[in-house]
Amino acid sequence: MKNLLKYEFRKTLSVKLALLGLTAAAEIAFLAALFLNKENLLAISIFLLTMLALGGVMVAGLATILTLHRDMNTKQSYMLFMTPNSCYRILGAKVLENALSLLLCGGCFFALGTLDITLLFARAGSLKELWEAIGSMLRTINSELTLDVPNMLSFTIGLLASWFSAVTAACLADVISSALLNGKKGNGIIAFLIFLALSFLVSWLQQTLTSSVTSIQPRFLLQALIALVLSGGMYFATARIMETSLSV
Amino acid sequence: MQYDPNIPIWLQVMTRIKTDIVTGKSPPSGKLPGARDLALAYSINPNTAARVYQELEKEGLCETRRGLGTFVTADAGRVKALRDEMARKAAEDYLTRLSLLGFTREEALNKLQEDF
Amino acid sequence: MLESIDLTKKYGTKTAVENVSLRLTPGHIYAMLGPNGSGKTTWMKMAAGLVKPTSGQILFDGTPVGIESRKKIAYMSTEPYFYTWMTVRDVGKYYGDFFEDYSPEQYGRLLAEMELTEDLKTSTLSSGMMAKLKIAVTLARDAHVYMLDEPFNGIDLLARDAIRGCILSRFSPDRILLLSSHLVEEMEAIADQAVFIKAGRLAETADLEDLRTREGVSMADRYRTIFGHEEATK
Structure with missing residues (x-):
């Protein structure tokens, strides 16, 4: 398993390095702008960092899906499937790689974001007032909706877990397409529809099962838990289909 | 080979x-x-x-x-016998080939003497 | 023993392998022969556990092929399959990471034999060098079965002698070697059994020295007899 995981990280390495490089560049721009008081650059770099944080997590998930697709549909599939490993392990390494990447990526951006916001407020007090103004506005909608770290963190966790379930759903859809519908007309479209249906199911269950929970933080966390449990189920279904029906 | x-x-x-x-x-x-x-x-x-x-x-x-x-x-005798065997086989091959060209046994043997 | 029983593989409406029952026993080098698309590659991929049969069975030592058999069966596909970021060294490490029977020393020897160096990037290799690398890393395993699909493809005349030597050096009475090739003549002297596959079906198996002794016929002759008509009508 250790070896499988190692190669899954290696396969998605270039994407991660690119992301890291871009983030480092944007962060340097941000810091430079902050200390040299370049407002335009500051605005641009904040925009870039926000995009990178949102896009980075997306890209980490997409990299996993693309790698799986390549590992089933090109000659490179032999590399993986000729090794004495069950599909549960092979897919497990991929899912684990994705989970760790999302956690790492999400964790880093969360920490970086917290740091940058703190720095920003220290340099420009007026921004802190603006931030608080937004906060009090939100509070009028819901008294629990405060812009503090625990709230943001549980929101981030909920977001990451949901995205993780979307990635596992995409893996399941892709495996169904490659293993069961292989060579059939319109299998790409069918796979996409399966993905949409699964994603819908996940969010429907998230909403329905947490509708009685009114508190924001537990609700986010419960939704995250539901997403993770469903991801686990989808992982087993995917691995089983691979084990019984996948020809590469 | x-x-x-x-x-x-x-x-x-x-x-x-x-x-x-x-x-x-x-x-x-x-x-x-x-x-x-x-x-x-x-x-x-x-x-x-x-x-x-x-x-x-x-x-x-x-x-x-x-x-x-x-x-x-x-067994040196066995090796000697093998040598004779193989020589005989080569000679037979020669005779067979020439007979395919229409040479009689005598003609073939004479030709060998004349040419070599 | 590697055995297929009524093995069939269909891709949609196309049948790649049809009811092939074939038994390969240790101590032999088998030449699997047939024109392109006759089903040799599909049979091998099923034996390697990469392709799932539509019906029938493929057994290694009495058990359906799977995770356990992959530990003992070394398969080399025709097409290059290494990750593009890999160097020759990385390819060896990958095999070392996943196959207990892989020997780095043997890999080193085979690379030297094939005139390849570890620093070469696989993405820059010529097709001939890639073919040699595939053979080197596959034969670097101490497997029970070696299945090489088209080992002479893309390899020049001189290097073929070296390849033949490497393949022969892997022979042992408890191993099975299975080679497929379009280059029938290349395998005349190294194979002792021939398996002819025609249009997905097993056409004939033959002991080659037997064929020569009893009928004065070579493997290439037999190939022409079996497939000649098909080739002529193409």
């Missing part, structure tokens, strides 16, 4: 080894390579190589000593 794919490979390799024995390249009592090495040296299937030694043994041209390997026979 190039092989004629229509003739058993073991026969072709065997003939080659016999030639080596007759010319002294593989001297009496000399050790021969193991079947595996023979296969590699001649680029042939190892089962074919094993067959070569079986046939050579059958003809009394070599013997396998358990744990030691395969050796050319120590």
Whole structure:
């Protein structure tokens, strides 16, 4: 398993390095702008960092899906499937790689974001007032909706877990397409529809099962838990289909 | 070594080894390579190589000593007989070929004397 | 023993392998022969556990092929399959990471034999060098079965001798070697059994020295007899 995981990280390495490089560049721009008081650059770099944080997590998930697709549909599939490993392990390494990447990526951006916001407020007090103004506005909608770290963190966790379930759903859809519908007309479209249906199911269950929970933080966390449990189920279904029906 | 794919490979390799024995390249009592090495040296299937030694043994041209390997026979008389056998075979081939060209046995023998 | 029983593989409406029952026993080098698309590659991929049969069975030592058999069966596909970021060294490490029977020393020897160096990037290799690398890394395993699909493809005449030597050096009475090739002549002397596959079906199996002794016929001759008509009508 250790070896499988190692190669899954290696396969998605270039994407991660690119992301890291871009983030480092944007962060340097941000810091430079902050200390040299370049407002335009500051605005641009904040925009870039926000995009990178949102896009980075997306890209980490997409990299996993693309790698799986390549590992089933090109000659490179032999590399993986000729090794004495069950599909549960092979897919497990991929899912684990994705989970760790999302956690790492999400964790880093969360920490970086917290740091940058703190720095920003220290340099420009007026921004802190603006931030608080937004906060009090939100509070009028819901008294629990405060812009503090625990709230943001549980929101981030909920977001990451949901995205993780979307990635596992995409893996399941892709495996169904490659293993069961292989060579059939319109299998790409069918796979996409399966993905949409699964994603819908996940969010429907998230909403329905947490509708009685009114508190924001537990609700986010419960939704995250539901997403993770469903991801686990989808992982087993995917691995089983691979084990019984996948020809590469 | 190039092989004629229509003739058993073991026969072709065997003939080659016999030639080596007759010319002294593989001297009496000399050790021969193991079947595996023979296969590699001649680029042939190892089962074919094993067959070569079986046939050579059958003809009394070599013997396998358990744990030691395969050796050319120590019997100088047997080697001499092999030499005669092979010479006779070559002569027969010559006569057969010329008879295909319409030469009688006498004509063929005379031609040999005239030309060489 | 590697055995297929009534093995069939269909891709949609196309049948790649049809009811092939074939038994390969240790101590032999098998030449699997047939024109392109006759089903050789599909049979091998099923034996390697990469392709799932539509019906029938493929057994290694009595058990259906799977995770356990992959530990003992070394398969080399025709097409290059290494990750593009890999160097020759990385390829060896990958095999070392996944196959207990892989020997780095053997890999080193085979690379030297094939005149390849570890620093070469696989993405820059010529097709001939890639073909040699595939053979080197596959033969670097101490497997029970070696299945090489088209080992002579893309390899020049001189290097073929070296390849034949490497393949022969892997022979042992408890191993099965299975080679497929369009270059029938290349295998005349190294194979002892021939398996002819025609249009997905097993056409004939033959002991080659037997064929030569009894009928004065070479493997290439037999190939022409079996497939000649098909080739002529193409």
